[in-house]
Amino acid sequence: MVHYAGLEPFCVGGGGGCERVQSSEYAELFGVPVAVLGLGGYLALLGSLALPDELSRTSAAFVALVGAAFSLYLTYVEIAEIQAICQWCVVSAVLMVALAGVSVARLSRTPSA
Numbered sequence: 122m123v124h125y126a127g128l129e130p131f132c133v134g135g136g137g138g139c140e141r142v143q144s145s146e147y148a149e150l151f152g153v154p155v156a157v158l159g160l161g162g163y164l165a166l167l168g169s170l171a172l173p174d175e176l177s178r179t180s181a182a183f184v185a186l187v188g189a190a191f192s193l194y195l196t197y198v199e200i201a202e203i204q205a206i207c208q209w210c211v212v213s214a215v216l217m218v219a220l221a222g223v224s225v226a227r228l229s230r231t232p233s234a
Contacts, residue, residue, distance in 0.1 A: 132208065138206045139207040141207075142207040145202075145203045158191075162184060163188075165180075166188075181224040184224075185217065186225070189217045189220075192214035
């Protein structure tokens with residue numbers, strides 16, 4: 122990951138938004154880069170597919186909703202506090218919100234007998 126390699130993140134279109142976000146005080150939570158937390162969330166969603174059907178749907182919806190809420194919070198922080206937008210963060214937030222929508226729709230489906 123960019124954080125551990127000491128590299129600057131590649132920002133589409135320039136402007137330094139990714140660098141500002143990556144170097145801000147909000148880039149880590151309890152010493153863990155938020156990118157690693159996001160990767161963990163995506164891996165947890167993937168892992169939920171291996172669970173039995175009902176547990177799979179419930180855990181996927183829970184993880185995706187928590188991930189979407191955290192992504193929306195981080196997007197707010199980018200806009201209001203850091204005043205910079207990271208394109209990679211936006212893509213991740215959109216993806217997590219979409220996964221939350223799909224996961225909740227999957228959970229609300231009643232299984233056919």
